[in-house]
Amino acid sequence: MSYKNEKYYVGVDIGGTKILAILVNSKFEVIAREKKKTKVWVKGAQPEIRIVETIKSVLDSVDNLKIEGIGLGVPGPVDHKNGVVVTTPNIGLENFPLGDIISEEFSVPSAVDNDVNLGTFAEWVFSGYGDAKHVLGVFPGTGIGGGLIINRKILHGASGGAGEIGHFTVQLGGPLCGCGKRGCLEALASRIAIVKEVIALILRGECPYLAERIGTDASKLRSSIIAEAIENGEKKVEEIVRKSAYLTGVAIANAINLISPNLVILGGGLIEALGKIYLEEIQRAVKEHAMPFLRRKVEIVVGKLGDDAVAMGGALLISKKLEKE
């Protein structure tokens, strides 16, 4: 299956619930894909074993063709120069030399970055807006992640963890966030924030469609089910989603006021299922909260890569790194 002069890369998205590995060729066409549950990261567990297994699976599926390198996205700040994971609240890696471990295991170069940085990077490159110099990526889902490209380079900031737009305070003294602060965008507008409001609707009998469809089990309220309810005329569910999207737009407007990007790319689970509503409300919020001379310079678009964005960003990252060497 390996052609002369063709090069292959592996990109890995390491999440709190799943690990996704993709194998791409030099045109970034996906040749193979493998997904495994992350499983519980209890103390003493070794997350890297599960990551290695997933990569092995994707390579096995194509008869172990020779790859050039592996790029990995992790849910937390990284020391990207040394491939070290600084911290990951969801999967328990801390000051962890992931890059070295993966390079040693597979005898190829590796690169590690934050997942949302990589998602932003890949969506930017494949968006058709590749000439944009400054890019903000926003990925609303269980959390709300952000990534920044400044002067065509991923911005890591002093901490390795720039881009935390989900923890913008949008309501002083607002609801408690998972991070311990109050009034964060995430506490008001993540999928969890939407789900908790929708469950209340169901319990109050104000949402017959969803009550019939999923009962009162919050874990069944996936983004696609929420979209389905709205398509079936559940106006109150739509209101909740619109409010979350609008607040996401307020945070984006503030980010536009600060960094004046050429491009804002939206990605992630909520956008994939509810892109039209999100785009409308975000554009409305940006019109109301960003300065006119900054707003006029920015395009706001929905990304194209869906669930592959982070893994694709990993593959891109390692290929660009090797190109430079």
Added chain:
Amino acid sequence: MSYKNEKYYVGVDIGGTKILAILVNSKFEVIAREKKKTKVWVKGAQPEIRIVETIKSVLDSVDNLKIEGIGLGVPGPVDHKNGVVVTTPNIGLENFPLGDIISEEFSVPSAVDNDVNLGTFAEWVFSGYGDAKHVLGVFPGTGIGGGLIINRKILHGASGGAGEIGHFTVQLGGPLCGCGKRGCLEALASRIAIVKEVIALILRGECPYLAERIGTDASKLRSSIIAEAIENGEKKVEEIVRKSAYLTGVAIANAINLISPNLVILGGGLIEALGKIYLEEIQRAVKEHAMPFLRRKVEIVVGKLGDDAVAMGGALLISKKLEKE
């Protein structure tokens, strides 16, 4: 007065109420300084004439010694590559080739940038934190300006006007701002926002010290007078200032969450007069609203240049530009 091998630069701060020009040597010691009122920029007026006059004055004061170049800061977004002022709501310059006009008039190279960018740049270079890679400058005054250094370079963004932290929405549906939006930081925490609250205190008879000192004339409520009132025990005035400083800190915390700077530098009129209170409240807000792993990487300091910051930044800008050529 000109020594062999010594080089001189002029830096100019063009504001809505005054133009300040300074002449510095290559050690950035101020040799001469000239300030003129900007005067009303009515339609048909030519602001550049007043700018040229101010530069001529500062040169005249030292017997017209030979200068290498002139750097200018303007209150609005700029096309810094071409020295063109994009727009300045306060002084009426729009798509204005200021750099070319100044270069032609004085037969030396020039450079133009946004005033707060230049203030941030100068405070950074002279702060003692010159190794900081990513810097946020915040200048609370009549408005609240922001400037960004990313990867050791001023960030202009897509519009030429990045850094508008004063127009972060910090209170949804809050008071109307000069920009036409609602709930901007500036509407809640600028000197004008503070003054309007203090005047209400005076009118209600809750502020005897200030009532005796300035009566009810809002134009007399300069930052230094506000500081004096607080030193004299006016607790309610202190509360108002602390609230404004805290809200400024919330916006700074959001900016830290997004770009993860190494350094935040505070400058401008309110900071010069009330630096201790501002620093305390901003640090409190950052502790409450910035993510711990980002917050731990950032120093927050008060700048040292006071009113000279922007003009000094202009002199620095042109000297760096000439160094590169």
